[in-house]
Amino acid sequence: MEFYKYATSSPWGVSFFCRLDPVSLTLMKMLVTGGAGFIGTNFVRRTLTTRPEYEITVLDKLTYAGNSSNLTGLDVHFVQGDVADRELVDKLVKASDVVVHFAAETHVDASLRDPAAFVHSNVVGTFALLEAIRKYDTRLHYISTDEVFGDLELTDSRRFTETSPYNPSSPYSATKAGADHLVRAWIRSFNIPATLSHCSNNYGPYQHIEKFIPRQITNILTHRTPKLYGTGAQIRDWIHVDDHNSAVQLILDNGTIGESYIIGADNDHITNKQVISLICELMGLSPDAYEHVSDRPGHDQRYAMDSTKLRTELGWQPHFTDTNTGMRTGLAETITWYTENRAWWEPLKAQVEANYAATGQ
Ligand code: NAD
Ligand code: DAU
Secondary structure: OEEEEOOOOOOOOOOHHHOOOOOOOOOEEEEEEOOOOHHHHHHHHHHHHHOOOEEEEEEEOOOOOOOHHHHOOOOEEEEEOOOOOHHHHHHHHHOOOEEEEOOOOOOHHHHHHOOHHHHHHHHHHHHHHHHHHHHHOOEEEEEEEHHHHOOEOOOOOOOEOOOOOOOOOOHHHHHHHHHHHHHHHHHHHHOOOEEEEEEOOEEOOOOOOOOHHHHHHHHHHOOOOOEEEOOOOOEOOOEEHHHHHHHHHHHHHHOOOOOEEEEOOOOOOOEHHHHHHHHHHHOOOOOOOOEEEOOOOOOOOEOOEOOHHHHHHHOOOOOOOOOOOOOHHHHHHHHHHHHHOHHHHHHHHHHHHHHHHHOOO
16 A cells, blocks of 8 residues: 555555456556545555456545544555645546545544544535536546435335435434535536435444444453443334445446445344344354443434336346344454454554443443
């Protein structure tokens, strides 16, 4: 990895000969924002392995959620900087053929403690990027979330579709919804060549340990008791991060400009309580070896995704689809990853738990 802090002059040229598109024989320059975070890291790794026609530049601010060591040893250009920095973003977009925009503040609990960073990165940052995209007419894929649609009642069997109304509940989802509206307005008003996707909860390697699944895995690995919010009746439509990213690649290849796509792996029947029990069981504990802690204020109840459009129009299929729980295999692999990569998360653990303790947990 080549590391550039703040601005960079075009450092292209590394491995040029193995990065030619076999059809057009042109080199595709891809800018990945937020590429040192959870999904972005997995996307960069997947793209390097499966799509040699791309040369990748990562722009990441390296907030507490980003980790440049995720990209160590990879053939990418790394630029540390803020997506809201218009001068920097202008330079990087000018030098790119395609932009995939993952960068965001992402943790709902953190947005309840301090929403300001969410407005900055998610709304102002997306605005800055859109202005450069408009100027250079660059292909953009914008990573939204299912949370912009709000939540469903636990008794409601409907699923979100591409036409579900926006109804965000938390400062996080409100800022993601604000950014979505900007993207949609720039498509309509300025004809920018953009697509959007709304995915449900991801799990897999490199996820920050503040999030539900890695928090419980690392609780068990450090002899802490796993923590379930409230009753644990809430439902998240879990998807393995590689399945999310395979969908993003398909949309980049074949998605219709101006369209949005729902991404989901049909796991909208698994409660948080079932997930935490499965983690306990897979890690050799009794399935009820967790404790209930105070609930999240305004806690969204149920997310459920209808990915028919992605499957029928683009032929996407998730890979991690066990019949029983839908996530046993992926979860077991994820547990193995955290077990084998203690050095990656262990320095963060005490601070993460102190932050939670400060909120009364
Ligand atoms: P993450 O918190 O793990 O990573 C976010 C990355 O963005 C970090 O590396 C951080 O340093 C970087 N970043 C934050 N603000 C920045 C800024 N102003 N400028 C440049 N970089 C900045 O998040 P994630 O879980 O990988 O999520 C990535 C994207 O996917 C987000 O847009 C999120 O809304 C969306 N998403 C996440 C999920 C999920 O389950 N995690 C599901 C659907 C959609
Ligand atoms: O739906 C997609 C979204 O999923 C993304 O857009 C967000 O960026 C991502 O953070 C995630 O949001 P959630 O709030 O759903 O994820 P989180 O991992 O924080 O929590 C998942 C569920 O688990 C939620 O119902 C709260 C619960 N929970 C969470 C933690 C951290 C617990 O029961 N115990 C915990 O310790």
